[in-house]
Amino acid sequence: MSKPGLNTLKPGEHYKANEIDSFITTTDAVILSTNDNQLFSDPEREFRVLHESEGFFEHSSEDGEKHFREKKAYVVEKV
Incomplete structure (x- = not known):
C-alpha cells in the first residue's frame, strides 16, 4: 500500500504509520x-x-x- 508523495489523507482509508510520518513531515497539518x-x-x-x-x-x-486555525487536522485510529 505504498503511496509516495501523499498530499492529503482521505477519511475511511488505511495508511501505515510510516506513510503518515512522511505526510506530516512534508505537510502543514x-x-x-x-x-x-x-x-x-x-x-x-x-x-x-x-x-x-x-x-x-x-x-x-x-x-x-x-x-481558529485554518490548518488541516486528521483524526486517525489504530486498525
Missing part, C-alpha cells in the same frame, strides 16, 4: 491519534483516517483567547 503517543512506534502499523477537518480552535496562552 495536525494528526490526532487514538493510539496516543505511540503513533510512530511501529512504522508498519496501520491506521484508518476517521475524520478530516479544515481547521480547529486552540486557546492562546499569550492573550487568553481562542483562535
